[in-house]
Amino acid sequence: MQIQDLPYPDPGVPDAHSGPRFLWWLGRNQLGGQLKALAWGLLHFLAVSALPFCVGLAVQSVVDRSGTRLALTGALMAGCGACIALGELMLHRTAVTNWITAAARVQQLLARRTALLGSALTRRVAAGEVVAVSTGDVEKIGWFVExxxxxxxxxxxxxxxxxALAVYQPALGVIVAVGVPVLAVAVLPLLPRATRRADFQREKAGRATELASDTVAGLRVLRGIGGEELFLDRYRRASQEVRRAAVRSARMWSLISAIQVLLPGLLMIAVVWRGVQLARDGRIEVGELVTVYSAVMLLTYPLRHFEEIAMAYSFSRPSARRAARVLSLERTVDSAGSLAAEVPGGDLYDPVTGLLAPAGRLTAVVCGDPDAAGLLAERLGGHASGPGEEAPGESGPKSxxxxxxxxxLDELPLECARTAVLVQDKDPVLLSGSLRELLDVPASGLVSAEAALSAAQCGDVLDALTQGSLDTEDPMDARVTERGRSLSGGQRQRLAxxxxxxxxxxxxVLDEPTSAVDSHTEARIADGVRSLRAGRTTVVFTSSPLLLDHADRVVLVSxxxxxxxxxxxxxxxxxxRYRDVVTRETGEEAAGEARGRAVPGGVASDDEAVLDGVLEEIEETA
Structure with a gap:
């Protein structure tokens, strides 16, 4: 796989049982690139390692006063230099290609998993962790592959x-052959501690990222209640914790680096000391001593990559573990589906709660718990488990x-199920771009953008977008900022x-679609949605009397x-119970109502008057 061939036609099915197994799976899928890197790396490193032998031959040629051998040695060194340059160039090119293609594979897997889970993803994994996995963690995993x-x-x-040294000069080669493995494994006892510190640092960084993401998402609310300084202090403390963890991790890695410099130096001293003794006794030539010394000195170059792989693995292992955790999440229904990819029609029924939404009718659902309402709305779209059900992979009743x-729905292919049922949650996301691009979504083609905008009462939204755009007069070409931050909450709701x-x-399925809209606009939206969705099944989760009065049937879920x-x-x-949720009636008011009704010939209670007033307001507004 080359960079120009990205994205992958199929990134594959990852082994997400653990972080190391995910890295192993990723490596197996990069086998071709790894073999290319190995070939170019051997050319580069062996050419570098051949230089000491060339230097030794050159020195010995000078000692023996052999010009022919000196010229041949010079030509050999020139060839080694060419191989070094070519090998380094192609090794870097191939290794970076492995990095980018591995990161792209992980990003495609994460994107596919995100699309599969939908809004249920952030209910099972913190939003900040998802951001950390798709950015910093992907980079660290790619670094390990490289x-x-x-x-x-x-x-x-x-x-x-x-x-080669053991064969070339056994007296000194044995020292090198014994000392180099010691150098390679000398830092192994320090790696667990370094890994723990790196994991701790990454955990702190993930929490700081999550806090920052949540703060930015709620910035408008924070400004409204004057909470900027409070959250700024929280992020400052989280940032300082990350800094302290990073310093502790850096200290350990600096110690490992110091050992990687110290031990090769000690090995070099031992080789030179022993080599000088052998040269004085006449047991080795001067050129052989120079060759062994130069080889030991240059061995520190490939040995640095032992430290690099240890550091890369220590940092990528927690990243791979987090990525595997996200990739192991499964949709609560079968994503493959067992029926034909045909969109069914008819009543929508939830056997867990007993909720029935008749085909072609507008059904309103009243639920006293907003969180429970959100979960039920997602469940109707096949995105979340119902009450009392177990998560995938756990023991318990089947979904x-x-x-x-x-x-x-779990017997339908995922695309077919998503086409059949659309769920808009209470906090919909608007992507940046023009309004035309925002509304360019997969659709039946039976509802025009003008009709949808009119039903959602977006006239003032179009005016605001036109006024905020200096380079266009067509509101459809006006730009919507990221997440619609330049719009009010009600305007964002109506565009969504x-x-x-x-x-x-x-x-x-609409979950509180007008919670940030004034009552007059809400009444017009209710009428517009009812008219536009005539003959289609619509389920609205709300406690607004204005919307409830337009529904064909109202279902109370408790x-x-x-x-x-x-x-x-x-x-x-x-x-x-319905009146308690819709009118926010208190216990004392309910008791007063009971007492008023108990008085023979008494006047209507205050609660009845309130209810009559609400009904009158609905009629007048409509």
Missing amino acids: AVSRFSAAAVTVVVVCA TSVVLGGVP LARSLITDPEVL EGEVVTVGTHRELVHGEP
């Missing part, structure tokens, strides 16, 4: 040079899928609603199951 390219060639070169038109309406799915079903007006008068 380091393996160099280390493999360096290790073979060390073995070859030690064997019971939501059924659409008699077909379980328009985007969902354009797709025109068989089933549209403690994970359906309690009652009816219209808004029926339930608000006849179901106390």
Whole structure:
């Protein structure tokens, strides 16, 4: 795989059982690139290691006063220099290619997993950790793959040079052959501690990244409540913890580096001391002594890659573990599907809660717990487990899928299930780009952008985008900033609603789509959505009386199951639990209502007056 061939047609199925196994799987998929790097690395390192022999031959030629041998040695050194240059160039090129292609493979795997899990991903893994894995961790994993390219060639070169020295000059070669392995393993006792410190540093950095991500995401809210300084202090403390952890980790690695310099120096002293004795006794030639000395000196070059591979593995192992954790997450339903890729039609039914959304009707769901409502909304789209279900891979009851038109969603291919049911959560994300690009989403083609924007009451949003754009008069070409930060919360909600309406799915699930919109606009949105979605199945999670009054049927869900079903007006008068959620009625008010009703001929309670006023407001606004 070359860089120009990226992205991969298929990045493969990773072994995500553990970090080391994921690195091993990644290495096996990079085998071709690793063999190329090994070949070029051997050319480079062996050419570097051949220089001492050339120097020894040159010195001995001068001692013997042989010009022919000196000329041949010079030509040999020139050839070694050419091999060194070519080998280094191609080794760097191949190793960096391995780095980039490995990082690209990991990024493709992460992107595919993110698309598979959807919004359920951030419920199972912190958003900051996902950001850390897809940025810094990918780089460290790629670094390890690149380091393996160099280390493999360096290790073979060390073995070859030690064997050559033992044959060339046994008296000194034995010292080198024994000393070099000691140098290679001398730092092994320090690696566990260095690895733990690196893991601790990476953990602190991940927490700081998560805190920064959450702070930026909630910056508008923080400014509204004056909490910038509070969160700034929190991030400052987290940043200082990262700095202290990095300093402790750097101290350990500097100690390892110092040992890697000290021990080769001691080996060189021992070789020179022994070589001088042998030369004085006449047992070796001066050229042989220079050759062995130069070889030992140059061996420090490939030995540095032993330290590099240890450092790269120490830093990449926790990164690989985090990547494997994300890649091991599975959708709670079968992503492959066992039925034909046809979008079914019919009623939407959740067997866990008993929620039924009839086909072609607007169903409103009232749930007192917003978190439970969000989970149920995701479950209706096949993105999350229902109440009481176990996560994938754990023991417990098997997941019971939501059924659409008699077909379980987990028996549909993922693309077909996503086409059939679209879920818009309570905090939709707007990507940066023009409004035309924002609304350019997979759709049935039956709903135009103008109709969707009109139903979502986006007229003032278009005006705001046009005024904020100096280079265009067409609001469709106006740019939307990242996550729509230049817009208010209500404007972002309405643009997201328009985007969902354009797709025109068989089933549209909306989780609090108007929570940041004023009541008059909310009433118009309710009427627009009802008209535009006529004949389509729509489920709205809300507690707003304005939306509930436009629904064909209202379902009250409490403690994970359906309690009652009816219209808004029926339930608000006849179901106390429903009235508690919709009108925010307190216990004292409920008791007052009971006392008022207990008085014969008494006037209506305050709560009844409030309810009548709410109904009148709904009628007037509509």
